[in-house]
Amino acid sequence: xxxxxxxxxxxxxxxxxxxxxxxxxxxxxxxxxxxxxxxxxxxxxxxxxxxxxxxxxxxxxxxxxxxxxxxxxxxxxxxxxxxxxxxxxxxxxxxxxxxxxxxxxxxxxxxxxxxxxxxxxxxxxxxxxxxxxxxxxxxxxxxxxxxxxxxxxxxxxxxxxxxxxxxxxxxxxxxxxxxxxxxx
Amino acid sequence: xxxxxxxxxxxxxxxxxxxxxxxxxxxxxxxxxxxxxxxxxxxxxxxxxxxxxxxxxxxxxxxxxxxxxxxxxxxxxxxxxxxxxxxxxxxxxxxxxxxxxxxxxxxxxxxxxxxxxxxxxxxxxxxxxxxxxxxxxxxxxxxxxxxxxxxxxxxxxxxxxxxxxxxxxxxxxxxxxxxxxxxxxxxxxxxxxxxxxxxxxxxxxxxxxxxxxxxxxxxxxxxxxxxxxxxxxxxxxxxxxxxxxxxxxxxxxxxxxxxxxxxxxxxxxxxxxxxxxxxxxxxxxxxxxxxxxxxxxxxxxxxxxxxxxxxxxxxxxxxxxxxxxxxxxxxxxxxxxxxxxxxxxxxxxxxxxxxxxxxxxxxxxxxxxxxxxxxxxxxxxxxxxxxxxxxxxxxxxxxxxxxxxxxxxxxxxxxxxxxxxxxxxxxxxxxxxxxxxxxxxxxxx
Numbered sequence: 001x002x003x004x005x006x007x008x009x010x011x012x013x014x015x016x017x018x019x020x021x022x023x024x025x026x027x028x029x030x031x032x033x034x035x036x037x038x039x040x041x042x043x044x045x046x047x048x049x050x051x052x053x054x055x056x057x058x059x060x061x062x063x064x065x066x067x068x069x070x071x072x073x074x075x076x077x078x079x080x081x082x083x084x085x086x087x088x089x090x091x092x093x094x095x096x097x098x099x100x101x102x103x104x105x106x107x108x109x110x111x112x113x114x115x116x117x118x119x120x121x122x123x124x125x126x127x128x129x130x131x132x133x134x135x136x137x138x139x140x141x142x143x144x145x146x147x148x149x150x151x152x153x154x155x156x157x158x159x160x161x162x163x164x165x166x167x168x169x170x171x172x173x174x175x176x177x178x179x180x181x182x183x184x
Numbered sequence: 185x186x187x188x189x190x191x192x193x194x195x196x197x198x199x200x201x202x203x204x205x206x207x208x209x210x211x212x213x214x215x216x217x218x219x220x221x222x223x224x225x226x227x228x229x230x231x232x233x234x235x236x237x238x239x240x241x242x243x244x245x246x247x248x249x250x251x252x253x254x255x256x257x258x259x260x261x262x263x264x265x266x267x268x269x270x271x272x273x274x275x276x277x278x279x280x281x282x283x284x285x286x287x288x289x290x291x292x293x294x295x296x297x298x299x300x301x302x303x304x305x306x307x308x309x310x311x312x313x314x315x316x317x318x319x320x321x322x323x324x325x326x327x328x329x330x331x332x333x334x335x336x337x338x339x340x341x342x343x344x345x346x347x348x349x350x351x352x353x354x355x356x357x358x359x360x361x362x363x364x365x366x367x368x369x370x371x372x373x374x375x376x377x378x379x380x381x382x383x384x385x386x387x388x389x390x391x392x393x394x395x396x397x398x399x400x401x402x403x404x405x406x407x408x409x410x411x412x413x414x415x416x417x418x419x420x421x422x423x424x425x426x427x428x429x430x431x432x433x434x435x436x437x438x439x440x441x442x443x444x445x446x447x448x449x450x451x452x453x454x455x456x457x458x459x460x461x462x463x464x465x466x467x468x469x470x471x472x473x474x475x476x477x478x479x480x481x482x483x484x485x486x487x488x489x490x491x492x493x494x495x496x497x498x499x500x501x502x503x504x505x506x507x508x509x510x511x512x513x514x515x516x517x518x519x520x521x522x523x524x525x526x527x528x529x530x531x532x533x534x535x536x537x538x539x540x541x542x543x544x545x546x547x548x549x550x551x552x553x554x555x556x557x558x559x560x561x562x563x564x565x566x567x568x569x570x571x572x573x574x575x576x577x578x579x580x581x582x583x584x585x586x587x588x589x590x591x592x593x594x595x596x597x598x599x600x601x602x603x604x605x606x607x608x609x610x611x612x613x614x615x616x617x618x619x620x621x622x623x624x625x626x627x628x629x
Binding site: 134 | 192194195196199201226227230231233234235241244245246247249250251253254255314315351355391397406407410411415446589591592617
């Protein structure tokens with residue numbers, strides 16, 4: 001049975017830095033998808049993802065809730081993406097290109113709350129969603145890997161979908177409220 | 185089926201995991217209930233949104249570059265300050281010691297003395313191999329020489345299975361049994377099934393491919409021992425400790441764990457794989473070095489207990505010959521494809537039941553109509569063993585499909601007469617979780 005995020009974070013803090021490999025393996029795809037919603041260029045996304053993991057590793061001791069590793073990682077990822085966009089804006093002579101990248105990132109905004117909503121799930125639900133959709137495992141493979149009955153996996157998925165939908169609706173209405181407040 | 189039952193089964197229905205009768209009941213209810221239909225639509229919409237992530241992230245492989253950067257930074261930090269180095273070392277020691285103490289304390293508080301002592305041996309064993317740069321395992325398994333790496337069968341003879349893994353500087357591994365080998369060389373992961381000259385490739389170095397996960401877990405020995413201990417404690421598996429003198433004259437600690445799969449005895453997949461089997465596992469640790477030296481796994485079957493897996497050589501941190509990471513492929517190797525294509529007349533096949541699919545598959549084999557046979561398979565090229573065995577068969581009987589708790593497949597019992605005159609009676613495994621919506625043959629021929 002795989003260890004939880006909390007256990008891996010604690011092992012890394014205790015000096016088993018090789019165990020960070022498992023956390024990278026576990027979250028590289030959702031982090032990549034999250035960053036791809038903010039940055040257009042694939043190479044930029046990969047650089048930002050690597051940078052986010054490295055910063056996360058170096059700051060592991062500051063993480064107050066090790067069980068919230070993934071949502072904390074997304075926070076780091078969001079900051080790294082902002083820095084990249086800012087630095088790109090400063091570097092680029094051709095402002096039109098930069099503006100188009102920024103506009104493109106803004107256009108795709110509706111897509112990336114999904115990863116944030118996944119981060120808000122309790123770990124057992126999040127784990128099943130990540131294995132199913134980011135690692136491409138079938139329900140049976142997940143059942144085998146987590147040593148759970150198949151029925152438990154489908155029920156967990158069912159509950160995870162319900163929580164995800166609630167979370168997405170809540171985020172959407174919060175965003176609508178913000179937009180309405182900002183509108184003249 | 186009422187609304188509550190429909191809601192409970194919606195995900196299984198969307199995933200194609202219901203049996204035919206339940207699936208029909210679910211569909212019938214959806215046709216008449218707008219509320220459940222809306223729920224179904226919401227789930228499939230969310231699924232599509234999630235599915236859209238897969239293509240963009242399919243080739244993502246950040247583990248090695250990130251770990252290289254992490255290790256480089258660690259080295260740099262350590263070089264910069266002797267004090268940091270000292271503190272880091274102490275930190276490692278204290279953290280590990282605290283973890284060990286916690287597990288042992290819990291074990292002492294909750295379990296009888298013998299179990300607690302076994303837990304102590306396991307915990308120390310996990311610590312002793314916490315920092316590995318490489319590992320080489322060699323043992324034997326009752327299996328078929330070319331079948332899946334996790335396939336076990338108490339009636340099969342023993343075959344040698346060997347595993348090499350390099351953790352640093354790059355993650356590389358190789359697993360080999362007589363007719364099947366996988367190599368991950370840091371760039372990609374390739375499997376060759378030797379007896380049919382068929383190769384499979386994943387364009388990244390991954391540790392979760394080709395049914396080798398259980399070996400990967402074993403190779404991460406520190407985690408394996410810790411997980412085994414945690415499992416035993418969490419699931420209440422019986423755990424005991426005995427002391428022996430080894431062939432080398434040294435004292436050995438032998439931890440025995442009785443593992444339970446939780447599946448009923450009449451389940452079709454019970455005892456076919458490690459994780460569906462009830463087993464007795466014996467771990468032998470050297471008392472002085474605390475290193476795990478050997479493992480034996482016995483299968484508990486209705487007919488009695490039988491040794492099915494033995495690990496009798498474990499080399500820690502030994503240099504591995506670079507040739508191990510090279511895979512020699514035959515010049516005429518065939519590369520496997522696993523995407524089912526939608527057919528012009530796909531609806532005709534998608535509307536078939538599992539039993540109708542089994543019959544149509546065998547009829548196509550009977551006529552040696554291999555292009556038709558391929559419509560019932562996910563993979564190509566067509567396995568030449570399938571052609572050899574099933575070409576020209578005669579159908580005697582097709583039974584009613586049944587399911588197992590341990591698989592999404594449906595199993596259709598069949599009896600056929602082969603071209604060589606022998607009767608064959610088995611269960612054809614069919615699955616229906618591809619976007620084409622057709623049943624495909626998942627095994628059992």
